[in-house]
Amino acid sequence: MTSSIVILTGAGVSAESGISTFRDPDGIWSKVDYREVATPQGFAANPARVHAFYNWRRQNVRSVEPNAAHVALARMEREFRGEFLLVTQNVDSLHERAGSQKLIHMHGQHDRALCAGCGSRNEWHDEMSMRSRCPACQRVGHMRPDVVWFGETPYEMDRIQAALGQCDLFISIGTSGNVYPAAGFVRIARAEGARTVELNLVPSEGAVHFDEADHGPATRVVPAFVEKLLA
Numbered sequence: 497m498t499s500s501i502v503i504l505t506g507a508g509v510s511a512e513s514g515i516s517t518f519r520d521p522d523g524i525w526s527k528v529d530y531r532e533v534a535t536p537q538g539f540a541a542n543p544a545r546v547h548a549f550y551n552w553r554r555q556n557v558r559s560v561e562p563n564a565a566h567v568a569l570a571r572m573e574r575e576f577r578g579e580f581l582l583v584t585q586n587v588d589s590l591h592e593r594a595g596s597q598k599l600i601h602m603h604g605q606h607d608r609a610l611c612a613g614c615g616s617r618n619e620w621h622d623e624m625s626m627r628s629r630c631p632a633c634q635r636v637g638h639m640r641p642d643v644v645w646f647g648e649t650p651y652e653m654d655r656i657q658a659a660l661g662q663c664d665l666f667i668s669i670g671t672s673g674n675v676y677p678a679a680g681f682v683r684i685a686r687a688e689g690a691r692t693v694e695l696n697l698v699p700s701e702g703a704v705h706f707d708e709a710d711h712g713p714a715t716r717v718v719p720a721f722v723e724k725l726l727a
């Protein structure tokens with residue numbers, strides 16, 4: 497019997513809500529060089545360019561809605577009688593808008609800002625620029641999106657590692673398995689004895705590490721898996 501579940505989601509879970517993935521043929525990294533917009537070096541070289549990119553992304557997610565996959569995962573959290581943790585690499589807020597609460601945004605959030613001056617993290621829904629003022633320290637010129645760029649440490653790794661170490665079911669949904677440390681979670685969970693399941697449009701980079709897979713759009717395969725698990 498399953499007593500503890502860890503779920504990892506990636507851009508594929510939000511794709512059918514209208515948010516672009518990163519590495520699919522028409523994905524974000526096919527249009528924008530990640531070194532320019534998703535590294536601390538890119539930000540240092542051209543902060544205006546990076547702010548413009550995230551202002552555009554923040555604007556884009558305003559009109560999107562959670563889809564059947566987000567809703568099914570929120571239902572799983574509500575109805576599953578055991579330990580549950582949803583770890584998302586996504587910076588959108590569709591999981592919480594669908595009702596998920598036991599949730600970690602390991603790569604940060606679009607609608608939050610980080611002050612590089614004082615380290616405070618705050619909600620942020622407006623445009624951001626180098627003229628933005630930190631609501632905590634009141635200084636200007638230090639605000640950046642609260643997202644985790646390449647070379648930076650993802651959030652809440654200790655909590656994630658602990659949950660991976662004691663789960664007996666690990667489910668990876670809509671992620672290509674290209675980006676570490678998230679791409680390594682399946683191996684950690686499996687080494688600790690968890691059953692591992694992949695729900696993705698196509699087999700991911702780490703497909704060999706999963707005991708089971710269902711390949712198809714998240715809005716079909718995720719509700720079907722949740723229905724079976726809760727039955």
Ligand code: BJW
Nearest residue numbers: 506507508517518519585646647670671672675676697714
């Ligand atoms: C569907 C679908 C549908 C489509 N239904 N599915 C060399 C070797 C190993 C590692 C490294 C290395 N050199 C550097 C590293 C480390 C580096 C890394 O992994 N680089 C690799 C590229 C090699 N990682 C880091 O730097 C990370 N930090 C780190 O490692 O710190 C050290 C540390 C580790 C452990 C503990 C403590 C410290 C930080 C990574 C930060 C990633 N940031 C981004 C940008 C966020 C902000 C923003 O949004 O702009 O996060 S990059 C981008 O990729 C974003 C995503 O969260 C992340 C993952 O992408 P995801 O979600 O998998 O999307 P896609 O597009 O790749 O895949 C979508 C999938 O969905 C596909 O499979 C589709 O088929 C599928 N799909 N439609 C179901 N309808």
